Amino acid sequence: MYKAKIQITFKNGVLDPQGSAVKQALHHLGFVSVKDVRIGRLVEILISSQTPLDAENQIKQMCEQLLANPVIEEYRVLSLEEIE
Structure with missing residues (x-):
């Protein structure tokens, strides 16, 4: 079993309205x-796999x-x- 943490964000050049709002509030x-x-998101996934490459x-x-x-994104x- 493996646990993956994945970060997902907007690509550079893509407007991030939530990020802009937080910046202004700060x-x-x-x-x-x-x-x-x-602003992005973090995804955690538990996956059953035989190898780390798979x-x-x-x-x-x-x-x-x-x-x-x-x-x-x-x-x-x-x-x-x-x-385990």
């Missing part, structure tokens, strides 16, 4: 040194077919660890 709170905020390939397919919109597998 400025209103006095954090004027904040130059940019990007788990990684399945995770990649999941991201490309469902979890991330390839037109406006990019994903990165932050970790893939074997668990």
Whole structure:
């Protein structure tokens, strides 16, 4: 069994309205040194697989077919660890 952590964010150049709203709110709170905020999501998946390579390939397919919109989002597998 493997546990994967996947970060999904907007691609550079894609408007991030939630990030812009958080940046503006931070400025209103006095954090004027904040130059940019990007909001994304973290997905954790437990997957039963024989090898880490097979788990990684399945995770990649999941991201490309469902979890991330390839037109406006990019994903990165932050970790893939074997668990019991």
